[in-house]
Amino acid sequence: MLHLSRPLTDYTINSARMREDFDALCEIGGTPEGGVDRVALSQQDWQARLWFADRVYDCHLKQDDDDAANLSGALRSSRPDAKTLLLGSHLDSVPNGGRYDGAVGIIAGLECLRTLHEHDLQLPFHIELINFTDDEGTWHSLFGARAVAGMLPPEVTSEARIENAAFSAALARVGLRLRDVANAKRDPASLVGYLELHIEHGTRLERANASIGVVTDIVGRTTYDIVFHGAAGHSGTTDMYKRRDALRGAAQFITRAHELVRARYGDGIFNCGDVAVEPGKYNIIPSKAELTIELRHVSESLMADMEMAMIQIARECAAVHGLTVDVKPVIHMPAAAMNPGFIQVIESCCDALDLSHMRLVSYAGHAAQVISQVTPCAMIFVPSAGGVGHAPTEYTPWEDIEAGANALLHTILALAASAE
Ligand SMILES: [Zn+2]
Incomplete structure (x- = not known):
């Protein structure tokens, strides 16, 4: 004492x-x-x-x-x-x-x-x-x-x-x-x-x-690697309605993920600041879009809920654009x-x-x-x-x-x- x-x-x-x-x-x-x-x-x-x-x-x-x-x-x-x-x-x-x-x-x-x-x-x-x-x-x-x-x-x-x-x-x-x-x-x-x-x-x-x-x-933090796979093709000659554009699926995923976190998880954070596109040429349809996304939440159960929702959205966006998607968890720091x-x-x-x-x-x-x-x-x-x-x-x-x-x-x- x-x-x-x-x-x-x-x-x-x-x-x-x-x-x-x-x-x-x-x-x-x-x-x-x-x-x-x-x-x-x-x-x-x-x-x-x-x-x-x-x-x-x-x-x-x-x-x-x-x-x-x-x-x-x-x-x-x-x-x-x-x-x-x-x-x-x-x-x-x-x-x-x-x-x-x-x-x-x-x-x-x-x-x-x-x-x-x-x-x-x-x-x-x-x-x-x-x-x-x-x-x-x-x-x-x-x-x-x-x-x-x-x-x-x-x-x-x-x-x-x-x-x-x-x-x-x-x-x-x-x-x-x-x-x-x-x-x-x-x-x-x-x-x-x-x-x-x-x-x-x-x-x-x-x-x-x-x-x-x-x-x-201190909020928990989770990151995922998400890879959308489509098919490369000539940007000018491939029918606009028959493309399997990996970046288009990824872009829709990012937009929907932001909207979902704002609408359903008020205290949650979603970020995607890392996108790699292949082949990465302006005149070729993207065959691959690789994202790293980050989620933060103070509640571990809501974080798990948010993760499941993200995976579901990624699958839906892939399906709509004729793509396949791989989802891999990378880091999990508990709250x-x-x-x-x-x-x-x-x-x-x-x-x-x-x-x-x-x-x-x-x-x-x-x-x-x-x-x-x-x-x-x-x-x-x-x-x-x-x-x-x-x-x-x-x-x-x-x-x-x-x-x-x-x-x-x-x-x-x-x-x-x-x-x-
Ligand atoms: Zn510091």
């Missing part, structure tokens, strides 16, 4: 010091458009990691890394049986990404640990801030978090697979081997939980004029519920700090989605101006980042105060 010498509201992060960290980080991989380019395991990503390692050292934290190249700074409890509360986010970005995605979670976590260290508190658990490797999926989506959760499928860590060769080489440059990645798995019995502060990537907080979003769930106890703690802390807050579902994937399979998780969202994410124009007002960091600090203190 944590004993505080001062009233809880006396504990606040140092905003100016956190701002210095943010500005320093923006310089690493900074782009002329005002964003950052720190793709996982690139030169810029390694520069950001070196910067992080320096800060960890300066803050008197215990530095650590694992076999998935996740890099940590920890504030240690003196209790011999102490478990670990994880804080996390990521320093990597998408190509030509924004300054805020991931970075705010790292600087806020760092500032929380620094503040706690300054107050010299007797913590009931260790607090470890992790920078996850390749959160953005340059190589494998949520790679570092999956490694910690022990959820990387064997095909991802197989050195024998040719498609892993480039990733394997990138890891080898930093002294890691794919086959050792499984060692990064944490024992769930050693963990208290996981907290992450992140930008919303949406406009709900901005529209509600709320400073803090308390995430209740994840955040821990109800943690959600309440965050909300009480926001109330105590007089911060406006609202509950929301995350439509973007985050480390908590996989880590929630092994330990209780919660996420604190801060607003994204205009809902922009994964672009150089990403922006979050500084006072919202400061509010989020204080909400995170108080959540840690509240969890420590209520710990056994």
